[in-house]
Amino acid sequence: MVSTNMGESLIHDRIWHHAQRRPDMPAVIDGNHIFSYRELIERAERVGGYLLQLGAGRDQVVGLSFPRSMAGLVHLLGVLWSGAAVLYLDPDWPQQCLDQMTAACDVSLILSEQGIRVLDAEYSPSAAPGVLAGIDGDSLCYVVFTSRSTGVPRGVLVEHQGAANMAAALAETFGVGVGTRVLQFAALSWDAAMCEIFLTLSAGGTLVLAPDAARVRGAALAGVLRRHAVEVVTLTPSVLDAVPVVDLPALRTVVSVGERCHPDLVRRWTSAARRVLNWYGPTEATVAVTVGVCVPGEDIDIGVPLPNVLVRVVDGDGRDVPAGVPGDLLVGGVGVARGYARQPQLTAARFVVDDQGCRWYRTGDLVSQRPDGTLTYIGRDDNQVKLRGHRVELGDVEQMLRTHPYVRSCAATIVGDRLVAFVVGVDTSVDARRAAIDHAHVWLPAYLQPSEVHAVAALPLTDNGELDRPAIARWAMTYLTAYPATARPASGATPRRQFLRCSSRCCRSSGGS
Incomplete structure (x- = not known):
């Protein structure tokens, strides 16, 4: 010992x-x-x-x-x-x-x-x-x-x-x-x-x-x-x-x-x-x-x-x-x-x-x-974001999407009044994007359902191996610029969805496998 x-x-x-x-x-x-x-x-x-x-x-x-x-x-x-x-x-x-x-x-x-x-x-x-x-x-x-x-x-x-x-x-x-x-x-x-x-x-x-x-x-x-x-x-x-x-x-x-x-x-x-x-x-x-x-x-x-x-x-x-x-x-x-x-x-x-x-x-x-001293982590006291009047913990959205067997990992971010999610599938033979969409419809309330879901080969990581959230935000901004929505949802309404597959150039820039 x-x-x-x-x-x-x-x-x-x-x-x-x-x-x-x-x-x-x-x-x-x-x-x-x-x-x-x-x-x-x-x-x-x-x-x-x-x-x-x-x-x-x-x-x-x-x-x-x-x-x-x-x-x-x-x-x-x-x-x-x-x-x-x-x-x-x-x-x-x-x-x-x-x-x-x-x-x-x-x-x-x-x-x-x-x-x-x-x-x-x-x-x-x-x-x-x-x-x-x-x-x-x-x-x-x-x-x-x-x-x-x-x-x-x-x-x-x-x-x-x-x-x-x-x-x-x-x-x-x-x-x-x-x-x-x-x-x-x-x-x-x-x-x-x-x-x-x-x-x-x-x-x-x-x-x-x-x-x-x-x-x-x-x-x-x-x-x-x-x-x-x-x-x-x-x-x-x-x-x-x-x-x-x-x-x-x-x-x-x-x-x-x-x-x-x-x-x-x-x-x-x-x-x-x-x-x-x-x-x-x-x-x-x-x-x-x-x-x-x-x-x-x-x-x-x-x-x-x-x-x-x-x-x-x-x-x-x-x-x-x-x-x-x-x-x-x-x-x-x-x-x-x-x-x-x-x-x-x-x-x-x-x-x-x-x-x-x-x-x-x-x-x-x-x-x-708990009474036995075990601690359960809830989140940061400064890590919540607001989306159309609702307080949103991005980690909760990500955790729910990951529970689908076809989704290996995912990351979410807020851009304006849109919740954007990126998902990585367990392998190339499955459609992780569609899986995440269907899963979100079943398990998440309307205000937590992503406005857009993108399938990517890998998520960007920092040198420490943590999720690079600024890079995720930049990805989302790139997609919103390249593929603008034809209609924006009204405040509090269920958002209109676009489903786009990530470009190979974007995935290569992530530094992932």
């Missing part, structure tokens, strides 16, 4: 201990290359030692700009070894965005394939390392920038104690131990990547790096899982929907994250030898808050809190609500982040302290709690 002892509050210390006990165990698989814990630690310690000589230390943030690779992992751990915190800077992002991130975090050093870059002309390297002794659970571990639903980028400051608790708790929950092969799929700019890396290496497992080609093609990803005998994967429902369920004898734990898990996903991926888990957690609560076990045919919930994580469900006045009553979710405990980089007002608004001195993060998510 993996320990959740908070005395072990530094991720890199746990990895170092595994390297001392089993130095020849595989730590990382990168393509056809297998690297041992000895190789990983020796390289990381060299990077860390050099950063110490450059003055890196507690609560300093070091930029990291590497592609997914063994070298990137080495330098990430090297930053932690120096006592500094990691900020991943995606080399494919606009330079203006990267400049804003580095400025917000006072970054002076950036590590990349080209070497070490010093941003501050007045930066003075130190020749006297020794600050590492001051690193503890309260020290900064990493920074992740996220916009969530507001669209305002903000750097979340995560401490070591939260990262260590998350890694230990999830390793135990997912069944990750010595030698367990875990896929590293998430983009390094997403905090889920920190989770995959930390929980695997701190438990003595083997991290399998997904090549970029496999990250965007379902069949290729299935091939990676089979070839490397991957046992545990954490993927968004959008990615899992695109992966064919083929013979994967080693795969025993599939974790759904980042989006609402749906019944068809649970049905497709659950077997006698494989379980499906549903994981919930915002960046501000160190990635993971709750995990639930999904059972085919049963309601899907987000589970119960992890060890050392506290939750409250409250009303608009901050008072606890009874079991079964929807309310706002607050998260407390060791995983609550320090706050937002250089945004004190936003930090004060989202991170609050109660009368007992306990810090809580306001998630902005609506949930209900």
Whole structure:
């Protein structure tokens, strides 16, 4: 059993201990290359030692700009070894965005394939390392920038104690131990990547790096899982929907994250030898808050809190609500982040302290709690849209359309007074478009029935594997421009429907399989 002892509050210390006990165990698989814990630690310690000589230390943030690779992992751990915190800077992002991130975090050093870059002309390297002794659970571990639903980028400051608790708790929950092969799929700019890396290496497992080609093609990803005998994967429902369920004898734990898990996903991926888990957690609560076990045919919930994580469900006045009553979710405990980089007002608004001195993060998510502590996710308190006077939760529309056996995945968006849906069929031999239309007529009220339904080969995904909703909105605008309706429905009336098949150019631009 993996320990959740908070005395072990530094991720890199746990990895170092595994390297001392089993130095020849595989730590990382990168393509056809297998690297041992000895190789990983020796390289990381060299990077860390050099950063110490450059003055890196507690609560300093070091930029990291590497592609997914063994070298990137080495330098990430090297930053932690120096006592500094990691900020991943995606080399494919606009330079203006990267400049804003580095400025917000006072970054002076950036590590990349080209070497070490010093941003501050007045930066003075130190020749006297020794600050590492001051690193503890309260020290900064990493920074992740996220916009969530507001669209305002903000750097979340995560401490070591939260990262260590998350890694230990999830390793135990997912069944990750010595030698367990875990896929590293998430983009390094997403905090889920920190989770995959930390929980695997701190438990003595083997991290399998997904090549970029496999990250965007379902069949290729299935091939990676089979070839490397991957046992545990954490993927968004959008990615899992695109992966064919083929013979994967080693795969025993599939974790759904980042989006609402749906019944068809649970049905497709659950077997006698494989379980499906549903994981919930915002960046501000160190990635993971709750995990639930999904059972085919049963309601899907987000589970119960992890060890050392506290939750409250409250009303608009901050008072606890009874079991079964929807309310706002607050998260407390060791995983609550320090706050937002250089945004004190936003930090004060989202991170609050109660009368007992306990810090809580306001998630902005609506949930209900059963008497046994299990949480059911309802939606965002700011994610509803209004359509012809009705409040609409797009996720409810999508979930209902997905219940048809011919529909593998779908996405909906609002353009003006129209509800537009895009659907992906289970295969090319079925008409998912017609299936979705008929299903909506039977199961959805008139105001929730799509004005238009389009069949597409794949849905657009972000680098994190989540549904790219801005791209969906652009698709809808393109269709409305190219195929204008001959008549608009009156307010509150059942809309006139157009049924158009997506062009191949549009599907190719999605980046899907």
